[in-house]
Amino acid sequence: MKVLIVSDTHGRDENLELAVNREAPFDMLVHCGDVEGREFYIEALADCPCSIVSGNNDFFSDLPREDVIDIEGNKVLVTHGHYYGVSMEFDQLVEAAREKGCNAVFFGHIHVPVLEEEDGVLLVNPGSLAFPRQRGRRPSYAVLETDEKGGMHVEIRYL
Template sequence: MKRVLVVSDSHGNMGNLSEVIKRSKDIDMLIHLGDIQGEDELLRSMCNFPVEIVRGNCDFETNNKLYLTIELECHKIFATHGHAYGVEWGIERLSYAALEEGCDIAMYGHTHVPEIIQGDDITVINPGSISRPRQMNHKPSYILMELLDNGEVFYNLNYFEK
């Protein structure tokens, strides 16, 4: 089993994310979906596991890519911030881009609103924002993804409580 912490839109405020990392048990990887705003090395220094980061629309001085494909267990993940795929108007372009890359999971941020949409061909997830939430409850959020050895995947949406 692999446990992956999925976060987005920390916007340079690493307090909540630091606390989530401390509280999370047995994490194998962290995926940050952009708008980290220059805190890449600080994030990597907080983790004793691999960290993948994509470039968000507020990440100006970075070499991070607009999207990554990540293979874990028997799944292929398309990770992006989402602004280049117009996610504020829907997930269709993002879903098609992920499918074209042979992915069965697509992850994005940008909207600061968490969601998990499980379809026949692809699952699309957004962890929301770890520092600037926009959904009704206004709680910082993240997703803990568990990939089982038998191919099953579980997505646990969590809200950060101080």
């Protein structure tokens, strides 16, 4: 299974379109928030099952605050992260994932790519396709692929 993970597009679709076209075909798209009203466009663009959560800039949105999805037997918490203090540390986020029985969490908000494991929880932040904040400020996203045993292999990719 191949999953495209994006975040913080802030209503700017050009780099999202580039990432979708570069990575197609994929089986699922996960957006970790701050779509700014573009959720229907994103779902149509992806043309596959999507999990899209609300971010701190998704005012008046009907999107869920978070989602728990299954990826080949892996339970994954999808959230924007701002309710869990991710700008400072990931402890609350890891605790929330563990409480929900998740072995991975996909999040956004900080506009910086993160790929690490903490207390048995895989943390994935794809960075931002619109306003990257890491050194070099290259727009980024993540691609997850599962192996035959359901193992998750994630890579941060840059435009």
